[in-house]
Amino acid sequence: MDPLKRVEQELKKCVKCGACRAHCPVFSVVGREPVSARGKIALARAALSGTVELDARTRSDMSKCLLCGRCVEKCPNDVPTDLIVLAAREALARRRGVAPFYRMAGMLLRNRAMLNAGAFLASLLGPLLFRKVPASSGLRLRFPLPYMGGKRRLPKIAAKPFLSRHPEVIPGVPGKPRVVYFVGCMTNYLYPEIGEAAVSLLKSIGCTVVITKDQQCCGFPALSGGDLPTFRRLAEQNLEALEKHRADYIMTSCASCGGAFHRMYPGLLVERYPDLAERCRSLAEKTVDAVELLEKLGFTPGTGRAEKPRRIAYHDPCHLRSRGVTRQPRELLTSLQDVRLVEMEAADSCCGLGGTFNVYHYGASMGINARKTAAIRNASVDVVATACPGCMLQLADGLHQGAVGTRVLHVLQVLARGIAAGKGP
Numbered sequence: 166m167d168p169l170k171r172v173e174q175e176l177k178k179c180v181k182c183g184a185c186r187a188h189c190p191v192f193s194v195v196g197r198e199p200v201s202a203r204g205k206i207a208l209a210r211a212a213l214s215g216t217v218e219l220d221a222r223t224r225s226d227m228s229k230c231l232l233c234g235r236c237v238e239k240c241p242n243d244v245p246t247d248l249i250v251l252a253a254r255e256a257l258a259r260r261r262g263v264a265p266f267y268r269m270a271g272m273l274l275r276n277r278a279m280l281n282a283g284a285f286l287a288s289l290l291g292p293l294l295f296r297k298v299p300a301s302s303g304l305r306l307r308f309p310l311p312y313m314g315g316k317r318r319l320p321k322i323a324a325k326p327f328l329s330r331h332p333e334v335i336p337g338v339p340g341k342p343r344v345v346y347f348v349g350c351m352t353n354y355l356y357p358e359i360g361e362a363a364v365s366l367l368k369s370i371g372c373t374v375v376i377t378k379d380q381q382c383c384g385f386p387a388l389s390g391g392d393l394p395t396f397r398r399l400a401e402q403n404l405e406a407l408e409k410h411r412a413d414y415i416m417t418s419c420a421s422c423g424g425a426f427h428r429m430y431p432g433l434l435v436e437r438y439p440d441l442a443e444r445c446r447s448l449a450e451k452t453v454d455a456v457e458l459l460e461k462l463g464f465t466p467g468t469g470r471a472e473k474p475r476r477i478a479y480h481d482p483c484h485l486r487s488r489g490v491t492r493q494p495r496e497l498l499t500s501l502q503d504v505r506l507v508e509m510e511a512a513d514s515c516c517g518l519g520g521t522f523n524v525y526h527y528g529a530s531m532g533i534n535a536r537k538t539a540a541i542r543n544a545s546v547d548v549v550a551t552a553c554p555g556c557m558l559q560l561a562d563g564l565h566q567g568a569v570g571t572r573v574l575h576v577l578q579v580l581a582r583g584i585a586a587g588k589g590p
């Protein structure tokens with residue numbers, strides 16, 4: 166069925182009130198009606214009725230969405246604009262082919278061995294491709310590469326991906342939960358320290374940790390590009406990899422991977438491929454973010470004393486905020502004796518990454534991020550913590566470019582340092 170036909174009823178629910186416009190981060194910097202949520206719905210309607218072509222212009226407008234879900238939360242009629250945008254992208258991919266960047270990404274994501282080899286090569290060529298950014302552990306490209314503007318501050322690629330660092334099963338205390346850890350690509354290749362923190366925290370409370378080696382990308386990048394066959398293939402591989410271990414919980418430490426398992430697998434994917442319904446529903450039921458799980462299992466930090474409390478602000482990743490997971494990370498942080506949690510302005514606004522939005526629209530992405538950088542600067546904090554490696558990458562880039570010295574850490578890193586040293590970060 167035509168992907169836009171599938172969302173026809175949802176399109177009809179929009180009454181054009183414009184309540185979403187004031188909340189759309191992309192509209193706030195681009196300022197053109199077609200990129201607002203209401204505008205995208207009008208565009209999708211016009212494409213469905215045939216009054217607008219699924220051409221390069223439509224593709225460009227539909228690509229200007231972070232899939233942040235803010236418009237969905239604010240819409241009085243529950244119009245799922247993010248799903249409508251994804252349907253339009255799928256229709257565009259069918260009509261015009263998957264766009265080159267997504268084709269390349271899909272090829273790599275479908276082939277873990279090739280992705281590992283590419284990451285290893287990039288880590289070896291690091292000194293040739295990148296120069297170290299002073300006063301931080303980040304890197305900047307020496308020259309622009311396709312889809313990578315030269316001003317970006319990027320994290321170092323891990324020479325050894327996280328998935329190859331541990332045995333598949335790390336036994337815990339009998340009777341304690343068995344947790345299957347879905348690591349996600351960014352932790353695997355760019356931030357293995359988040360994975361190390363996750364493992365040490367789970368071990369500290371006696372859980373058995375299963376790091377299934379066959380896990381793949383959650384598929385969000387393929388879905389974003391309208392490449393549904395690749396999304397399905399990755400989803401099926403993940404279902405197999407995660408189902409074969411008897412898990413009490415499936416834990417993610419990336420808000421977007423969790424968002425894929427909670428909303429996209431049982432929703433959009435099942436709508437296209439109903440044969441996966443039962444398995445996707447069961448996966449969503451078992452999936453929890455690390456901050457939810459630690460809070461649920463009654464994690465308590467070490468009892469060390471610090472001479473000086475650290476000021477930490479928390480940034481809400483969109484895919485946790487939209488699921489209502491905002492209390493747990495804050496409570497975990499404040500449970501550390503030497504942490505003073507500072508609520509910064511617009512803590513729950515999008516950082517502007519939006520996955521591939523940052524690749525295609527770097528200027529707008531950093532324009533959205535500028536507000537976040539200013540809020541962090543105004544909060545005068547030592548650390549900004551979050552629960553999504555994608556947000557970490559974006560926040561660190563913005564802070565570097567804004568010459569703000571605040572460190573960016575995952576909540577798990579802050580907590581793990583607490584238990585390791587008996588004190589905060």
Ligand code: SF4
Nearest residue numbers: 179180182183185240
């Ligand atoms: S998507 Fe919702 S909030 Fe936006 S114009 Fe339509 S009905 Fe109004």
Ligand code: SF4
Nearest residue numbers: 189230231233234236
């Ligand atoms: S999902 Fe976010 S970026 Fe996309 S239209 Fe809605 S508010 Fe705007």
